[in-house]
Amino acid sequence: MPIKSATKPVSVNPLKVGQPLGGVLALQGMYRSMPLLHGAQGCSAFSKALLTRHFREPIAVQTSALQEMDVIFDADRNLEEALDHIWSKHHPDVIGVISTALTEVAGVDFQSRVKAFKRERALKDSLLFSVSLPDFHGSLETGYSSTVESLMDAVLGLARGKSPKKRRRTQVNLLPASYLTAGDVMEIKDIIASFGLEVISLPDISTSLSGHLLTGFSPLTRGGTPLDSACQMLESSCTIAIGASMERPARRLTHAAGIPYHLFDGLSGLAASDAFIHFLQKISREPAPVRFRWQRENLLDSMLDAHFYYSGASAVVALEPDHMLSTAAWLEEMGVELKRLITPCSTPALLKTEREVWIGDLDDAEESAQGVDLWISNSHGRKGAARAGASFIPAGLPVYDELGAHTSVSVGYRGTMEWVNKVGNVLLAERGKGG
Amino acid sequence: MEAAVSNGRLEVSCGNKIPKSTPCPRPVPGEASGGCSFDGAQITLIPIADAAHLVHGPIACLGNSWESRGSLSSGPELSAYGFTTDLGEQDIIFGGEQKLHESIRYIVSRFAPPAVFVYTTCVTALTGEDIEGVCKAESERLGTPIIPVNSPGFVGSKNLGTRLAGDVLFQQVIGTTEPEQTTSHDVNLIGEYNIAGEMWHIERLMQQTGMSILSRITGDGRFREVGWAHRAKVNMVVCSRALLGLAVQMERKYSIPYFEGSFYGARETSYSLRQMAYLTGDRDVERRVDKLAAREEMRLSLELEPYRKQLKGKRAVLYTGGVKSWSVITALQELGIKVVGVGTNKSTAEDVSRIAARIGDDAEYIPEGGARQILKTVRSRKADMVIAGGRNMYMALKEQVPFVDINQERHKAYAGYDGLLSLAKQLVHTLQHPVWGLAAKLAPWEEETEFAD
Ligand code: SF4
Numbered sequence: 001m002p003i004k005s006a007t008k009p010v011s012v013n014p015l016k017v018g019q020p021l022g023g024v025l026a027l028q029g030m031y032r033s034m035p036l037l038h039g040a041q042g043c044s045a046f047s048k049a050l051l052t053r054h055f056r057e058p059i060a061v062q063t064s065a066l067q068e069m070d071v072i073f074d075a076d077r078n079l080e081e082a083l084d085h086i087w088s089k090h091h092p093d094v095i096g097v098i099s100t101a102l103t104e105v106a107g108v109d110f111q112s113r114v115k116a117f118k119r120e121r122a123l124k125d126s127l128l129f130s131v132s133l134p135d136f137h138g139s140l141e142t143g144y145s146s147t148v149e150s151l152m153d154a155v156l157g158l159a160r161g162k163s164p165k166k167r168r169r170t171q172v173n174l175l176p177a178s179y180l181t182a183g184d185v186m187e188i189k190d191i192i193a194s195f196g197l198e199v200i201s202l203p204d205i206s207t208s209l210s211g212h213l214l215t216g217f218s219p220l221t222r223g224g225t226p227l228d229s230a231c232q233m234l235e236s237s238c239t240i241a242i243g244a245s246m247e248r249p250a251r252r253l254t255h256a257a258g259i260p261y262h263l264f265d266g267l268s269g270l271a272a273s274d275a276f277i278h279f280l281q282k283i284s285r286e287p288a289p290v291r292f293r294w295q296r297e298n299l300l301d302s303m304l305d306a307h308f309y310y311s312g313a314s315a316v317v318a319l320e321p322d323h324m325l326s327t328a329a330w331l332e333e334m335g336v337e338l339k340r341l342i343t344p345c346s347t348p349a350l351l352k353t354e355r356e357v358w359i360g361d362l363d364d365a366e367e368s369a370q371g372v373d374l375w376i377s378n379s380h381g382r383k384g385a386a387r388a389g390a391s392f393i394p395a396g397l398p399v400y401d402e403l404g405a406h407t408s409v410s411v412g413y414r415g416t417m418e419w420v421n422k423v424g425n426v427l428l429a430e431r432g433k434g435g
Numbered sequence: 436m437e438a439a440v441s442n443g444r445l446e447v448s449c450g451n452k453i454p455k456s457t458p459c460p461r462p463v464p465g466e467a468s469g470g471c472s473f474d475g476a477q478i479t480l481i482p483i484a485d486a487a488h489l490v491h492g493p494i495a496c497l498g499n500s501w502e503s504r505g506s507l508s509s510g511p512e513l514s515a516y517g518f519t520t521d522l523g524e525q526d527i528i529f530g531g532e533q534k535l536h537e538s539i540r541y542i543v544s545r546f547a548p549p550a551v552f553v554y555t556t557c558v559t560a561l562t563g564e565d566i567e568g569v570c571k572a573e574s575e576r577l578g579t580p581i582i583p584v585n586s587p588g589f590v591g592s593k594n595l596g597t598r599l600a601g602d603v604l605f606q607q608v609i610g611t612t613e614p615e616q617t618t619s620h621d622v623n624l625i626g627e628y629n630i631a632g633e634m635w636h637i638e639r640l641m642q643q644t645g646m647s648i649l650s651r652i653t654g655d656g657r658f659r660e661v662g663w664a665h666r667a668k669v670n671m672v673v674c675s676r677a678l679l680g681l682a683v684q685m686e687r688k689y690s691i692p693y694f695e696g697s698f699y700g701a702r703e704t705s706y707s708l709r710q711m712a713y714l715t716g717d718r719d720v721e722r723r724v725d726k727l728a729a730r731e732e733m734r735l736s737l738e739l740e741p742y743r744k745q746l747k748g749k750r751a752v753l754y755t756g757g758v759k760s761w762s763v764i765t766a767l768q769e770l771g772i773k774v775v776g777v778g779t780n781k782s783t784a785e786d787v788s789r790i791a792a793r794i795g796d797d798a799e800y801i802p803e804g805g806a807r808q809i810l811k812t813v814r815s816r817k818a819d820m821v822i823a824g825g826r827n828m829y830m831a832l833k834e835q836v837p838f839v840d841i842n843q844e845r846h847k848a849y850a851g852y853d854g855l856l857s858l859a860k861q862l863v864h865t866l867q868h869p870v871w872g873l874a875a876k877l878a879p880w881e882e883e884t885e886f887a888d
Contacts, residue, residue, distance in 0.1 A: 010489070010538035011521035018495025040557050040589035041462055042471020046499035049826065053503070058806070058829045065467040068589045071561060078464040085465030101493040102557040102589065105527055135493035136524050136558075213874070215834055217810050380502055383515065 003350060005359040012363035013384060015318050015377065016344035017397075018135035021047050022143025022178055023098040024061050025397075026151065029203025031226040032093040034060055034086055034219070038079055038110050039100030041065045054398040055182070055209045055406045060221045062086060066102065075108040083117055083128075092220050093227045094127045096147060101135035127227060129154035139344040140397065141320040144178035145245040148202065151230075152252045155202075159231040171236045172283070173259070174201040175250055177243025179323035179396060182210035183407035184415065188242065188267065191276070191412055194291070195284035200229050200236065202249075210407055234259070238283060242267060242411075243322035244349030265349070266326025267411035268419065269333045270299060276412070295413035302417045303334065306424035310334040313427055315374035318342040318365040318381060319396045321350055327376060327395065328355060330416055340368040342377075373427060391426045462592070468805055468826075471588030473556055474500065475596025475677070480552050480584065480603070482628055482653040483661060484508035487548040489518040491535055491566060492556030493527075496588070505630045505845060509655055513548055522558065532564055539573045539581055549658040550580040550608075560587035580658075582607050597677035601625075604652065604661060605684045612662030614649065620715050621649035623667040623691075625682055626675025627698075629654030633850035637698055640731075640851055644723040646711060652681070665689045669714040671696055671707060674762050676786065697762030698850035700769050701732050731852040739770070742859035747771035749866065752812050754778035754801065754823040755841055761789035763822070763841060766849070770859050774798050776812035778823070806830040820866060835874050837865045 020037055024047045027035040037044040044063035051059040064078040079097070086095060097114050114130040131150040133143045172192060176185045185206035192199045208223030233239075233253065239261040241250040250261035262279060266272050273296075281288050314337040317327050321343045328338055342358045342365050343350065350357050358364055362381050369375055369388035377385075378396040385392035399405035409415035462469075473496055481488050481504070490497040501517035508514070520538050522531045535553070542551055555566055570581040586599040622641065627634050634654045641647060650656070650664035670682045670693035682693035692714050696707035705728035712721040750773050753763060764774050776799040779787050787800070799816060801808045806827055813821060813836055821831040824842030831838040839861055841849070849858045 008541055009520075009534055010541050011494070011517075011519050013517050014494060014498045014501070014519060014521060016494045016521065017498040018493070020495065021499055036465070040471050040587075041467045041469065042474050042557075042588035043495055043499075045468065045470040045474065046495070049503060050499050052826065052829065056829060058833070062465050063462075063467050065462040065464045066589055067461065067591065068560075068587075071557075071589060081463075082465035085463065089466075100557075101495060102561065105558050105561055134524070135495040135498075136522055136527055139494075213833055213835070217807050217830055217834065219807065380517070383512070 002356045003346060003359060004356065006361070006364050008363075011361045013366075013380060014344070014361045015342065015365075015380070016139045016361070017050070018043070018047075018101070019133040019138045019140070019143030019146070020098045020100050020135065021050065022138075022140040022145075023096065023131055023133050023147040024048075024059070025051060025140070025178060025205075026144045026147040026203050027094065027096045028059065028208050028221055029201075029205040029224045030094045030096075030151070030221060030230075031208075031224040032218075032220045033224065034062055034090065034092045034095050034221075036062050036064065036079075036082055036086065036095055036097050037100055038064045038075070038082075038097055038108075039066055039102045040071075043100045043102075050398050053400040056403075057209050057211065060219060062219075071102065071106050075103060075106060076110070076113045079110055079113055080117060083114075087121070090218070090220055092126065094151075095129075096151065097128070097130040098147070099130070099132050099134065104132065104134035104136075125227075127151075127154050127158055137345075139320060141178045141243075141245050141322060142345065142347065145248060148175065148246065149249040149252060152202065152249045155227075155230045155233065156252065156256045158227075159234050166235065167237055168198075168235050169237050170196060170284070171198045171200070171232075173233045173236045173239040173253065174199050175239060175241040175246040176201060176203075176205075177246050177322045179320055179326075180242065180411065181406050181408060182206045182208075183409040184267075184411045186210060187409045187411055187415055191292075192240070192280060194289045195280045195286050197280070197284050200233050201225060202230055202233060238262060240264065240279075243326070245322050245347060266322065266329055268326045268416050269330035270296075270303070270413075270416065271333065272326070272329060273299075273411075273413045273416060292413065295417070299413040299417045299420070302420050302424075306420050307335065309424050309427040309431060310336055313337070313373040314339045314371075315376060316340045316342070316365045316369045316372050316390065318360075318362055318375075318377035320344065321347045323396055324357075325349065325353060325355075330419065334420065336374070339372050340365065373430065374423065391430055393423055393426060470593040470596075471557075472586045472590045472592065472596030472599060473554060473588040475593035475598075476554060476584050476586035476600040476603075477596075478504060478593070478628070479597045479600035479653060479678070481514050482506040482508075482651075483550075483552075483656040483658055484514045485511035485549055486658045487513055487516065487518055487542045487546055487551045488554065489520070489538060489542060489551055490554045490556060491520045491522075491531065491538075491564070492554075492558045493522045494519060496554075496556040497521075504628070506628045506654055507630075507632050509635070511657070513546060516546075518542060527558065527562060530562070530564065531559060532566075532569055535564070535566065535569045536573060539569070540577065543573075543577050543579050548579070550582055552582050552584050552603075554584045555587045557588045560585075560589070580607070580611070594677045597675070598680055601678045601681035604664075605681055608658070608661050609685065610662070610665045610689075612659045614660075614663040614666055617649070617666050618647065619668060619717060620646040620720055621667045622646055622669045622671060622711050622715070623650045623652055623664050624648055624654070625652045625670055625672045625693075626678040627651070627654045627673040631846050631848040633698065633848040633854065636848055636851045636853060640704070640708065640727065641711070644708065644712065644727055645717075645720050646708075646715065652678075665691070667691055668716075669693070669711055671711060673697065674699075697765075698854065699762040700766030701735055701852055701855050702769060703762050703765050704728075704851050704855075705732065735852045735856060738856055739859055742856075742863050743771050745863050745867070746859065748773065749820070749862075750775045750816060750818045752776035752801075752809055752816070752818045752821050752823075753841075754809050754821065754827060761786060761793060764790060764793045766855055766858060767822070768793065769855065770862070772862070775816035775818050776801055776809070778802075778809070810834055810836075820862070835871065837868070837871065839865055
């Protein structure tokens with residue numbers, strides 16, 4: 001639980017990104033949706049460019065394009081114009097209006113404006129919601145989970161009034177954390193489905209950002225959770241939240257519809273995978289499919305093969321909070337000494353962990369990385385790792401200097417094995433150099 | 436070719452040195468694209484490699500944007516560091532000036548840079564922080580130039596930010612240092628960002644003719660070197676309308692003649708070198724340029740031969756965001772490629788007329804609309820490929836249209852004679868890649884189900 005932070009006044013080589021980026025990411029996992037950043041146009045251009053670079057996919061996002069005078073006189077006018085424009089031109093199923101530091105500081109009451117717009121236009125079958133995401137709080141993870149929470153609220157609002165249907169025993173909800181890749185989400189859905197369960201993921205980037213060649217250009221998202229599936233979440237028997245940041249949106253469903261939730265801090269590592277499979281066995285009342293026995297054996301065997309190279313190794317891990325905790329968990333299983341764990345912002349989950357966590361930037365990582373074997377962070381860490389002489393493993397977001405990062409799998413027995421080998425190979429290569 | 440020597444007069448456009456009364460067109464909410472002025476200022480100044488660049492505001496502005504450009508440095512790496520005051524809620528309520536003071540002191544004491552550029556962003560502009568005051572106080576206290584860059588995102592487009600950055604250089608940097616030595620063949624390159632090392636290639640060509648770069652403004656630049664730019668004999672503005680104002684101001688104040696040119700394509704490269712040589716006023720250098728141009732063009736045409744054969748008659752849609760269009764068009768035409776569509780969304784009237792002079796009415800002009808419009812043009816004009824920036828790359832790939840990246844994020848150098856050869860090779864390799872054939876076919880089992888139906 002001890003949380004530390006650097007005392008320098010300035011952030012040097014930041015790990016943090018703005019919360020709105022997390023909001024934009026969450027909305028990529030909704031079908032035919034458009035995130036609308038309420039701010040000046042640079043914020044949306046940067047978000048788009050960053051996510052495009054990471055996912056190597058087109059990214060849907062728009063802006064209310066505020067200019068100086070708009071902020072001073074009437075930011076609402078731009079918001080309304082933007083909503084009008086998007087609605088009449090593209091007819092999206094979902095629009096999420098996301099504030100930025102600029103609109104938060106200007107103190108514009110965009111949320112009532114959004115509500116009024118909804119009332120005036122009597123929008124019934126599409127979803128228009130807003131979320132407050134100033135850049136001066138939190139980071140990607142908090143922006144993402146707040147957006148999912150607001151989205152969940154909006155879905156509940158939409159589904160309310162429709163006749164309450166029966167619970168479906170074999171249907172479960174999945175709330176995947178922001179750090180899970182498109183490949184991870186696909187793998188988790190696949191694991192759940194293999195127990196004979198139907199799963200609705202909110203959001204679902206595995207069908208929107210994993211790469212597909214649908215033709216016919218659209219500025220909206222192509223893939224993701226359809227709105228009517230999202231509404232059916234109310235009929236599920238339980239909700240599975242992956243990552244502590246997803247607990248709040250999961251609670252929303254519990255409060256509103258009495259659906260129990262189960263939280264998994266992460267799904268990487270043997271213990272975490274075991275707990276997940278065991279849980280699925282219980283709720284499905286089906287035996288674990290035999291392939292998981294194989295996968296578990298394979299993973300254990302890989303861990304044994306790799307442990308020679310891991311033993312005595314040390315690492316610096318700089319990632320968003322949930323991702324950092326889940327990465328620390330499997331590295332600990334491999335006996336890695338965690339020299340420093342760094343994350344950009346504080347979250348409730350960090351207060352509960354036994355590990356010492358550092359709130360900081362990549363410069364703090366560099367300071368502690370001398371003589372360390374591994375450096376795990378987003379691509380911005382590559383130069384610092386080189387300066388410190390640590391082997392660099394890209395993870396998190398953005399990863400722009402490695403192909404396939406967004407589809408690589410780190411969850412379950414198979415995903416853990418992939419990472420145990422991937423990182424093990426780096427350690428092995430280092431050893432080969434006689435260093 | 437373009438108006439070679441400066442005429443001292445300015446056209447009205449956003450990226451240009453504009454009179455205050457002519458505002459840039461307002462971006463359309465819900466349909467806007469492109470970066471903010473802060474982005475433009477950063478793009479222009481960050482290539483000054485030995486300076487520290489400090490972004491004053493909440494995290495998004497730097498956190499979402501750093502390390503996204505391909506400007507290379509031959510030495511110092513400090514400008515690759517991301518510095519931000521990363522304001523939190525308390526800082527915004529109580530004011531971030533104190534934090535700015537401390538941040539500047541911290542950076543100067545730890546990194547000892549020759550200068551610190553401090554960027555305003557939307558939030559710190561809105562809350563009215565006295566950034567200039569802080570910079571002035573710290574400059575005096577530390578004896579290091581601390582330079583405020585007042586270009587918050589919400590004042591306008593990226594181009595405007597580039598122009599504002601040019602003003603910053605003119606007013607606060609240029610003329611503050613003196614070079615150790617000068618020659619009569621010193622040239623400044625303005626608006627060349629050394630993407631993928633393009634400038635180094637140009638520099639080698641210049642050296643062969645006896646010319647040298649006095650100041651790089653700003654690709655692979657050094658702070659002190661920009662400071663002595665006023666001692667150059669010639670300014671070349673490298674396809675950057677937005678920095679034209681800087682050249683104009685320098686001509687007025689320091690009587691340095693300027694011209695606009697480009698290094699894309701052999702013809703433009705030879706022209707630019709000739710223009711430089713002409714403006715230095717040294718006949719010897721001019722003769723050397725003529726020789727070099729003749730030799731290089733001859734060599735190039737031999738080496739290009741096999742590629743030209745394969746590219747002849749191919750049709751391309753070009754969407755570069757405007758500024759570079761005309762020069763890239765020339766390069767493509769030299770390779771025998773027909774430009775059937777061209778983006779003009781960020782072009783000035785002058786750019787458009789230059790484009791028109793090269794492709795006439797044959798091509799479709801795509802003023803607005805981005806991806807959708809590009810694809811429409813590809814279809815209607817039966818284009819073989821799209822040449823554009825990374826932003827539009829993936830939409831082209833989804834539609835299985837061959838794509839070549841021409842913008843800032845790319846890793847290949849296309850400038851100069853050898854650059855044209857690289858471009859030709861890249862185009863041929865892209866067009867002939869086996870993946871297009873594979874992607875066009877259905878899986879065999881899908882074909883069979885179709886028969887079974
Ligand atoms: S628009 Fe303003 S807040 Fe957004 S990135 Fe640009 S400067 Fe920063």
